[in-house]
Amino acid sequence: MTSPAKYRVGIVGCGAISRNHLEAFAAIPEATVVAVCDVDADRARATASQWGIEHAYGSVEELLAAGIDIVSVCTPHPTHEEVVLAAAAAGAHVLCEKPIAIDLASAERMVAACDAAGVRLGVFFQxxxxxxxxxxxxxxxxxxxxxxxxxxxxxxxxxxxxxxxxxxxxxxxxxxxxxxxxxxxxxxxxxxxxxxxxxxxxxxxxxxxxxxxxxxxxxxxxxxxxxxxxxxxxxxxxxxxxxxxxxxxxxxxxxxxxxxxxxxxxxxxxxxxxxxxxxxxxxxxxxxxxxxxDLATINGQLIPHHTAQIRDFVSALSANDGEGREPAITGPDATAAxxxxxxxxxxxxxxxxxxxxxxxxxx
CATH class of the missing domain: 3.30.360.10 (Dihydrodipicolinate Reductase; domain 2)
Known part of the structure; x- marks a missing residue:
């Protein structure tokens, strides 16, 4: 019998790039996607059905209430801050698509919120x-x-x-x-x-x-x-x-x-x-x-590198006997770019x- 995955993952946003996250997490035994959400609840349900995911929600609040350890953010650029701050407040670690934000003040609030909550923030530069x-x-x-x-x-x-x-x-x-x-x-x-x-x-x-x-x-x-x-x-x-x-x-x-x-x-x-x-x-x-x-081909070819970055992030959470380490690409790194x-x-x-x-x- 295989042991249960250690980290429960929720994916926010079920647009094109979510496929990369879904396939990447499927390749990592230490984490499993248990919920997805989207402002279009029908799209969330369709994604959950296609990928065999237990829960589909229409809001971040509902997703976080399901007991999520890692939130993967796949929403449009200006919405990243709202999702990241909600995840940090719920004690969930965050992986966010690039760019971290569209203005510096927003990026800095995201980094500060995760620091204050004691959760890790990684941003995709795969x-x-x-x-x-x-x-x-x-x-x-x-x-x-x-x-x-x-x-x-x-x-x-x-x-x-x-x-x-x-x-x-x-x-x-x-x-x-x-x-x-x-x-x-x-x-x-x-x-x-x-x-x-x-x-x-x-x-x-x-x-x-x-x-x-x-x-x-x-x-x-x-x-x-x-x-x-x-x-x-x-x-x-x-x-x-x-x-x-x-x-x-x-x-x-x-x-x-x-x-x-x-x-x-x-x-x-x-x-x-x-x-x-x-x-x-x-x-x-x-x-x-x-x-x-086309964009679907570009995204598809990047899946192995999304997987490598997610694997590093999951490893960072459990490194050093559970004390954790910083992921390879942090919120401050993304803010610098x-x-x-x-x-x-x-x-x-x-x-x-x-x-x-x-x-x-x-x-």
């Missing part, structure tokens, strides 16, 4: 769990690349107009919080700051060229780090076809490494590693690969660079 991303981080840490001095993140993606029209909350400041930076590039902003360190200044511009949306479909920025390193960021959803994503880091040893994701949603690959007199490289965009993939992209918005609005205080960088 691309950190790519083996290729781990390899780059190791090359920084072990001195192969050494302290980064120059970086670049290129996020050149395609979205059909139907991507925005199919969901009313997409493409507006009030319900999406931003465009390509908030929804797509935030993953790579997180990777850039994870590899290069804390950010102290951002100077950027945003524009909307192709899509009929309120928010930006194109952005560029120069980012300065506390170490003195500098990086550039370019991002768009207006490309046809998509060129995918590349992140390139040059370190103080002179070595350079590049991490690429093509097509979008595929596992990251190290497509360039140059050190000493050697250059190892492979095509960023291999021939014969369809460059434009949010602060960078919001600084691009502010800099574009004012025409001036945004400088972070030391307290901001370490918050």
């Amino acid at each position: 691309r950190r769990f790519w083996p290729a991303a781990q390899r780059l981080r190791a090359a920084v840490d072990d001195g192969t690349i050494g302290r980064p001095i120059l970086g670049h993140a290129s996020v050149i993606l395609h979205r059909d107009p139907s991507y925005y029209s199919a969901a009313a909350w997409r493409g507006t400041w009030a319900t999406d919080g931003g465009g390509v930076l908030m929804t797509q590039a935030i993953h790579y902003i997180d990777l850039l700051q994870w590899l290069m360190g804390e950010v102290v200044e951002v100077h950027g511009h945003i524009a909307t060229f192709t899509h009929s949306i309120e928010v930006e479909d194109t952005a560029a920025a120069v980012i300065r780090f506390a170490s003195g390193a500098i990086a550039t960021l370019s991002a768009t959803t207006a490309a046809t076809p998509s060129l995918g994503v590349s992140i390139r880091i040059t370190g103080e040893t002179g070595a350079t490494a590049e991490l690429s994701e093509f097509p979008e949603g595929a596992d990251g690959r190290v497509t360039l590693f140059a050190r000493g007199g050697t250059i190892e490289s492979e095509p960023v965009q291999p021939a014969g690969v369809d460059p434009n993939v 949010l602060r960078i992209l919001l600084a691009v918005y502010e800099s574009s609005r004012t025409g001036r660079p945004v400088t972070f205080s030391r307290e901001d960088a370490l918050a």
